Amino acid sequence: MAEKVLMKGNEAIGEAAIVAGCRHYFGYPITPQTELTEYMSRRMPKVDGVFLQAESEVAAINMVYGAAGAGARVMTSSSSPGISLKQEGISYIAGAELPCVIVNMMRGGPGLGSIQPAQGDYFQATKGGGHGDYHNIVLAPNSVQELVDITVLSFDLADQYRNPVMILGDGALGQMMEPAEFHSSNTGLVKKPWAAAGMRGRGKPNIINSLYLQPEALEQHNIHLQRKYALIKENEIRYEEIKTEDAELVLVAYGITSRIARSAMERARAEGMKVGMFRPISLWPFPEQQLAKSAENASALLTLELSAGQMIEDVRLSVGNIKPVHFYGRTGGMMPSPQEIYQEIVNIMNGKGGK
């Protein structure tokens, strides 16, 4: 499908998953990602795939566990409260080292919150979420085309590292329509000799498990996991820099917020202010060194989030205490306008702003 099509973000993720060879989807509807579940219910039967609306989010993630263990390319999706329900299963999947893709189109929280866009699940996505020492690979697209490309990439990364990959979007990205093109992955389907899919002439059965009753064995397993995470940190950093070369102020934002930040940045540039933007695409691993380098010559940073301030901790860890890291955020499903962010930029540039 080389022709551009106009699609909602949620639907584009679904089509991209199918293009990437995903034939198993387990989900449970929740606004603002229900169009994805609905799209899969329509498309999966046409490609001989499995669509199953589970009885709950907990059931869906455990179906993902099973399908991934059997070697399938598998996906589930939800929005914030539903993702909280999935955390136990995600920890098990990470522990058992199974590849899968989990989509979180974030909405306002905490609790049932609202159905409007938010980014309050950053900590949950990047710092664990479930129990134990594990990491999801977390990717944050900012357009419908990037939702497509990152969905395809997520399946490849999941298989390559035998690790859950979380696509962290938000209600706005899910609901908006933009043109998208679909290209299948270069790597395609990989062999999974570890999968529990029959003996296939082997003498020893493959076992999918995250239980290690011997502490020595579990420690060895954790050491192995940490080595894998170190490898991911080395190889899978993704980010975008815009006009940071001469920037005195570097904006840091991801997902939909980076779109608003970009509009504000262009406005400030038009007024002669030297403002640039750094956009992490991989939230875990976070592009620490790249951000530090990007902001090397800047005198300050401004972190923008649809939260009370979560990614800002990684921004501060990246640049250290050498320069001020300002923050501006909205919560509860409220979105800042470009003008609002522009005003923050002006305040900081005039030396009046922030902490």
Added chain:
Amino acid sequence: MTHEMIMSGFGGQGIMLMGQLMTYAGMIEEKNVSWIPSYGPEMRGGTAYCSVIVSDEPIGAPMVSEPNIVVAMNLPSLHKFEPVIHPGGALIINSSLIDQEAKRTDIKIFKIPANDIADELGNAKVTNMVVLGAIVAATSCIELESVLKAFTKMFAKKPALLEINEKALRRGAEYIQKNC
């Protein structure tokens, strides 16, 4: 050139589809486009709206907060969005349902009795297409032919719908050309 639009009315007036057709038409003209609805617990009888951007430049925020084109299909929409239109922008008012005048003097105002025109055509459902024709004639943001191509694509499975919708689109455009 960047056109930032808000199309607003109440549920059932075909606002979202009108916006999608505009977006699709922009894509056909190889412009950068985005569409985003106001979704959520909207009040019945209140305003539902979508933001559409058609631009030669890459699009930043898809949510439009300072539109240069506003379409008000009902009175609450006029009240909500007239104040935020960029000076020099265009306001298109559905005068079939809005009997109040706009107050701004620094914008261009176009009034079209869209429901009445659709009724004359014998199909109240094409009110949104009348308005879409009016937007195109009032602002030249895209070509009318691109909207028709977009319609043909989006309704490829229902070709019978084209005739009445094309008629409505052209009538909307003609009304603006003759009366404004």
